[in-house]
Amino acid sequence: MILDGKGLAARRLELLKEDIIEGGLTPTLATVLVGDDPASHMYVRMKHRACEQVGISSVNISLPEDTTTNTMLDRIHQLNEDSDIDGILVQLPLPASIDTQAVLSAIRPEKDVDGFHPLNMGRLVTGLEGPRPCTPKGIMTLLQEYHIPIAGKRAVVVGRSVDVGRPIALLLLHAHATVTICHSKTEDLPSITKQADILVSAAGKAGIITRDMVKPGVTVIDVGTNQVNGKLCGDVAFSEVEPVAGAITPVPGGVGPMTIASLMENTVNSARNRCGPFM
Numbered sequence: 001m002i003l004d005g006k007g008l009a010a011r012r013l014e015l016l017k018e019d020i021i022e023g024g025l026t027p028t029l030a031t032v033l034v035g036d037d038p039a040s041h042m043y044v045r046m047k048h049r050a051c052e053q054v055g056i057s058s059v060n061i062s063l064p065e066d067t068t069t070n071t072m073l074d075r076i077h078q079l080n081e082d083s084d085i086d087g088i089l090v091q092l093p094l095p096a097s098i099d100t101q102a103v104l105s106a107i108r109p110e111k112d113v114d115g116f117h118p119l120n121m122g123r124l125v126t127g128l129e130g131p132r133p134c135t136p137k138g139i140m141t142l143l144q145e146y147h148i149p150i151a152g153k154r155a156v157v158v159g160r161s162v163d164v165g166r167p168i169a170l171l172l173l174h175a176h177a178t179v180t181i182c183h184s185k186t187e188d189l190p191s192i193t194k195q196a197d198i199l200v201s202a203a204g205k206a207g208i209i210t211r212d213m214v215k216p217g218v219t220v221i222d223v224g225t226n227q228v229n230g231k232l233c234g235d236v237a238f239s240e241v242e243p244v245a246g247a248i249t250p251v252p253g254g255v256g257p258m259t260i261a262s263l264m265e266n267t268v269n270s271a272r273n274r275c276g277p278f279m
């Protein structure tokens, strides 16, 4: 079975559109884009297009490659103070000269629609309510919509990034999976991935998950967005893994659109929770 992230994301956006109208909300998202990486520009454009589709206002702040950390912090402070802005998204990766953690920590946690602020990361670890990182949140939505059992199952996450690997491992753990995180130093990766009932690959390496590494019937979630000869491909060797998998996400059309739908949901939640000026 192919897990249709694109179709599900489209349905979620339709629901969100109705919620915005019914709630009389006027959500606004600000994106901050530094430098001129074409992929980052494309992702930000896709986010603005999704905003338009659901009725979220959006603004983009483009800054040159040589922007300093201090300049970025000033812009973030302005957006924090701007009562018209519900959500702030700083497109990653930032140029190496910028202190990414300082920038993410400067975003008001209430406006942190990526869930990357340390306070929101703490909420994630403890299981307290809060905005969840968009890609992991989108994966959980996909698993739930397709009724993939999680409790008691073995989940293996390949990749330990702060934006995907670690948070998806925690969300699966909260859903009572038995979770293993693998990474570049893991010895004998196939022996671990073969045990997975749910395999999440967020390694960022095209084709690292092959047929011999999976158990028949496994649910495979491919987070990879690798450019190979100008073509987008996932981490999974799809054509050989798909026949043995019970369920699998395609790339494109799987996790990517769910990430964007989650961003829209987090932005609408920020708008719902918006406090008056004297609160």
Ligand SMILES: Nc1nc(=O)c2c([nH]1)NC[C@@H]1CN(c3ccc(C(=O)N[C@@H](CCC(=O)O)C(=O)O)cc3)C=[N+]21
Pocket (backbone or CB within 6 Å): 006, 043, 046, 089, 090, 091, 092, 093, 114, 134, 135, 225, 232, 251, 252, 253, 254, 255, 256, 257, 258, 259, 260
């Ligand atoms: N602060 C921040 N938050 C992010 O959520 C974030 C980020 N930075 N930096 C980059 C990554 C990457 N990311 C994607 C979003 C959508 C697709 C997506 O929708 N992809 C389409 C394909 C698009 C195409 O055709 O190339 C798909 O998979 O079907 C992919 C990747 C969000 N990211």
